[in-house]
Amino acid sequence: MRGHERDVTSTGHPPWKSPVALSVLMHGLILGVALAGWSWSVPRDEPQPPSISARLVTQNEPEPSPVTEPTDQPDRDEERRQEEEERQRQEEAERRQAEEEERAREEARRIQQEKEREQQRQEEAAEREREEQRKAEEEAARQKAEAEARERERQKAEEEKRRQEEAARKAEEEKRRAEEQRRKEEAERKAREEEERLEAERKRRERERRLKEQQLEALADEAEQQREAEERQRKEAAAAKARESQMLSESQKYQALIRERLSQAWYPPSSATEEMTARLQITLLPTGELADVKLVSSSGNTAFDNSALGAVKSLNRYPIPDDRDTFERYFRQFTIEFNPRRLR
Amino acid sequence: MKLATQQKALALVFSLGLVAGCSSTGGTAEDGSDDSDVSAVDQEGGSTVYGGDDEDGVSSADMTEEERREAEARAERAEEEAMREITTFYFDFDTAEIKSEAREVLVAHARYLQANPDQDVRIEGHADERGTKEYNLALGERRANAVERFLVVNGASRSQTETISYGEEKPAVDGSDESAWAQNRRVELVFQ
Amino acid sequence: MMGTQMTNRTNTGTRLPAVAWLLMIAVMVGSSPASAELLIRITEGADSAIPVAVVPFAESGDMPSGDKISSIVQDDLTMTGEFRPLPAEKMLSLPSKGDEVYYRDWRLLGQRYVLVGQLTRKGDRIEARYELFDVNREERVMGATASSSVNSTRSLAHHISDRVYEAITGVPGAFSTKLAYVTLERAGGKPRYRLQVSDVDGKRARVRLESEEPILSPAWSPDAKKLAYVSFETGKPAIYIHELSSGDRTRVADYRGLNSAPAWSEDGRSLLVTLSKDGNAEIYKLDIESRSLKRLTNHWSIDTEPTWDHTGEGFFFTSDRSGGPQIYHKATEDAEPRRITFGSRYNARPRPDNDGKYVYYVHQRDKAFHIARTDLRTEEETVLTRTESDESPSLAPNGRMLIYATKQGGDSVLTVIAADGGAAYSLPASQGDVREPAWSPIAR
Structure with missing residues (x-):
């Protein structure tokens, strides 16, 4: 009993379990931090190039934008034409001959002016375009410089990270080796402990077995007695079963005999069809004589029912088993069904 | 009795036919001027026209064309007369098919009827006793009709013929064996 | 010690199921007499009468x-x-x-x-x-x-x-009905055909028509008062209706060619007949009163031996349209014919029963002609006779007996059998050569 208790305490698990758990936890943490560092830096670097290129595409667009001028021009033309017409109408009233000429000159002048204005406008647009081009170029150069600066920075950061990681890995390696060493020692200790535990267990089982044997030996007589009682019961039941099956086979034999006798005694009438069925309940005396017969289900055809009743009543003595139990169980009262399957 | 005469007649026809087989069929081809009656026979029987001719075969060369034709016609008539002795034609069970050996004789009858428009013939169909009476009545009629059609096709007029079926009611021979049945499945021609 | 313990343990291991098994049997045996009483089924009756x-x-x-x-x-x-x-x-x-x-x-x-x-x-x-x-x-x-x-x-x-x-x-008797049949006597050269009517046992026979020429196919009117038949008395077949009480006769069909196989309709007003006036044997409905004809078949083959089915709407007949005679049925006068018999190459002269269950007919098997019947529902064919030259089946009006003609020593005799092929009963041989029996309906 005492040894038993000591066994239980010696196999105390908490002191054996905790260092392992700790080391595992530590390793896990370190590994986790290292992995997190890795996975964190990668997504921050990569998204940049696509955003740059996207912006470049949108910068090319603003070029063709001189939409404002065509809306100005017709207004001014209209004013001028109205003035012209006003003047023409005044001049027409005074002098019609020079009118044509004058108008043509006027028109030519107007076209000339217009041409000049158009040219000027185009020059202005070109100037603007050049200006914008220059600005875009400047912007591109600036951006490029920025990008280069960023790239340099990124490379530097990466370099830094690699260095840090290298350092971390080395520290990790160091830690792992130390851990391994610790584990090895731990395992050795554990093996020793296990051996001790098994030994204790073996001893315990031996003690238990011995105890149980004693108990069983003590119970042996009782068990023997019980077994004998069961055997007796089993034999009795088997005998009953044998008797039962004997009765059953006996009954089947007599069923067949009755069936045969009734088939010979039954004259289905001409009106019988295969659809007709009559059921009669028979009650016999232990002598095999018919005590009573009841039509429990009619075929619907009187001649058919009567033929069945006649057949049942025509047997002077039914073949029945000598065994009284079998008779009582099967033949005291039973049902006969008349249903022609094969008419002549 | 009846059967005996029929057999005799058949024997005669046969012997004539055999003898005729010796003479050439080329002779018939020469007789392009012959009437249609003759040619009908030729087609049917493979030329039995020369018949009795052969008995004095040697002298035939000395005969005039006229004499030869007359002799031919005479022989032909004699042969047909002999064939027309046969007035009963037999059938297989449950059929109305005219047997090949009957065709030549029926052609002779048809020619005779054609040559004698006032002559009528009653065609009686019969069956053997096997099978049912009403069906046999119809079967006898089918046989009589087959013979009537054959006669008409070969020259007789429909106005000269009349058919009747007795089914199995008037057997030629009593008895219930194959030979009796064979003799009872028949068509009889009755000239009136 | 260990050994005994082990065996003990295994023993107790199987003990429980064994007990349960016994219990089950006890339950089964105990309950069976109470729940289901013994039932004996009788599915076959005595073979004897x-x-x-x-x-x-x-x-x-x-x-x-x-x-x-x-x-x-x-x-x-x-x-x-x-x-x-x-x-x-x-x-x-x-x-x-x-x-x-x-x-x-x-x-x-x-x-x-x-x-x-x-x-x-x-x-x-x-x-x-x-x-x-x-x-x-x-x-x-x-x-x-x-x-x-x-x-x-x-x-x-x-x-x-x-x-x-x-x-x-439970089935009406048919003993008060009559038989019509034809006898043939050949004594003294000339044949004598006699149409006779007798009791079903062949007694009280009376000659109704005598002729030197064939008499065929007697058929009873539904009221059992008249006979239709074929007579050759004029030298060719014609159909007559003969009133039995008065002896009056009417020739109802006398066309060129065949006039044969009369069969009465249920109302007694028309006959199915076989005529060949249109070329070959075809079936017509002949209105007795007006003598008008309706042609019911149209085929180059022989169509004959018609008889109405139990509905009175359709009819059975014999046709050799398939090569040999076989039984066909038309569900209505204008329906397409349906072939009924396939059992051999010769099946003819159908006679259906009154409830549409069977059709009886002449059936050739090997060289012999028997009477057979086909179950119209299952299409099962049963040969009913052991005699070998059987003809003219006619069913008793109660459907339980069948009379037919067969050969006995060269003469035709009439034999009655149970319609399901049971015991045979030959009518008295004093009848001589007897053929074409027709069982009358139950007189109304």
């Missing part, structure tokens, strides 16, 4: 000479093949009324039914009181009185047979 004792009837007063009424009844029952009467000399007693019947005696003799009766002369009539007893049920099945004139005691006997038959079988 029903033993019945027809006790000679007691007589009081002058009786006409000739066959005794009870012996006519006995012969009637025997003819059906369904009964096996007990010879009178084996009877232990000869009761004539109910209170004289000792069931035990008849049981000992193995009898199922006992018929007793008494005949009393009353002027020019004979009265019969008769009773039928069920030996096993020890019950009077029926009792009745009937009478007839002194001259027609056979009718009285057949009437009693009808009643007794129906009481036992």
Whole structure:
């Protein structure tokens, strides 16, 4: 009993379990931090190039934008034409001959002016375009410089990270080796402990077995007695079963005999069809004589029912088993069904 | 009795036919001027026209064309007369098919009827006793009709013929064996 | 020590199921008698005929000479093949009324039914009181009185047979019906064809028509008062209707060619006939009153032997459209014919029963001609006769018996069989050469 208790305490698990758990936890943490560092830096670097290129595409667009001028021009033309017409109408009233000429000159002048204005406008647009081009170029150069600066920075950061990681890995390696060493020692200790535990267990089982044997030996007589009682019961039941099956086979034999006798005694009438069925309940005396017969289900055809009743009543003595139990169980009262399957 | 005469007649026809087989069929081809009656026979029987001719075969060369034709016609008539002795034609069970050996004789009858428009013939169909009476009545009629059609096709007029079926009611021979049945499945021609 | 423990353990291991098993059996056995009583099924009856004792009837007063009424009844029952009467000399007693019947005696003799009766002369009539007893049920099945004139005691006997038959079988008897048939006598060279009508036992035969020329295919009108038939009396076949009571005859079909195979419609107003006036044998409906014709078949083959089916809407007939004669059925006058028989190359002259279950016909098997029937529902064919030159089947109106002509020593004789192929009963051979039987309907 005492040894038993000591066994239980010696196999105390908490002191054996905790260092392992700790080391595992530590390793896990370190590994986790290292992995997190890795996975964190990668997504921050990569998204940049696509955003740059996207912006470049949108910068090319603003070029063709001189939409404002065509809306100005017709207004001014209209004013001028109205003035012209006003003047023409005044001049027409005074002098019609020079009118044509004058108008043509006027028109030519107007076209000339217009041409000049158009040219000027185009020059202005070109100037603007050049200006914008220059600005875009400047912007591109600036951006490029920025990008280069960023790239340099990124490379530097990466370099830094690699260095840090290298350092971390080395520290990790160091830690792992130390851990391994610790584990090895731990395992050795554990093996020793296990051996001790098994030994204790073996001893315990031996003690238990011995105890149980004693108990069983003590119970042996009782068990023997019980077994004998069961055997007796089993034999009795088997005998009953044998008797039962004997009765059953006996009954089947007599069923067949009755069936045969009734088939010979039954004259289905001409009106019988295969659809007709009559059921009669028979009650016999232990002598095999018919005590009573009841039509429990009619075929619907009187001649058919009567033929069945006649057949049942025509047997002077039914073949029945000598065994009284079998008779009582099967033949005291039973049902006969008349249903022609094969008419002549 | 009846059967005996029929057999005799058949024997005669046969012997004539055999003898005729010796003479050439080329002779018939020469007789392009012959009437249609003759040619009908030729087609049917493979030329039995020369018949009795052969008995004095040697002298035939000395005969005039006229004499030869007359002799031919005479022989032909004699042969047909002999064939027309046969007035009963037999059938297989449950059929109305005219047997090949009957065709030549029926052609002779048809020619005779054609040559004698006032002559009528009653065609009686019969069956053997096997099978049912009403069906046999119809079967006898089918046989009589087959013979009537054959006669008409070969020259007789429909106005000269009349058919009747007795089914199995008037057997030629009593008895219930194959030979009796064979003799009872028949068509009889009755000239009136 | 260990060993015993081990065995002990295994023992206890199987112990529980064993107990459960025994318990189950106990439950089963215990409950079976209570829940389901023993049931014995009888699916087959006796192969033999029903033993019945027809006790000679007691007589009081002058009786006409000739066959005794009870012996006519006995012969009637025997003819059906369904009964096996007990010879009178084996009877232990000869009761004539109910209170004289000792069931035990008849049981000992193995009898199922006992018929007793008494005949009393009353002027020019004979009265019969008769009773039928069920030996096993020890019950009077029926009792009745009937009478007839002194001259027609056979009718009285057949009437009693009808009643007794129906009481036992549940099917009306057909003993009071008639047979029509044709006899042929060849003595002295000239053939003599005679159309005759007799009782179903062949007695009381009367010649209705005599001819040197064939008479064929007698067919009863539905009221059993007229016969239609084919006669060659004019030298060619024609169809006649013959009123039996008056002897009046009418020629109803006399066309060129065939006029044959008349069959009455259920209302008696028309005949199905076979005519070949349009070239070959075809079936027509002939209106008797107006003589108008309706053609019902149209085929180059032989179509003949028509007969209405039980519905009166369609008809059966024989046709050789398939090469040999076979039975066909048209569900209506204008329906497409459906072939019924396939069992051999020759099946002809259909005769359907009254409830559409079977069709009977002449059937060739090997070299022999038998009477066969086909179950119209299952299409199963049964050969009913063992004789070999069988013709002209005709069904009794109650569908239980069938008469047909067959050969016996060179002559044709009539034979009655149970319609399901049971026992055969030849009509008296005194008839000579008899053919073409036709069983009359039950007179109305």
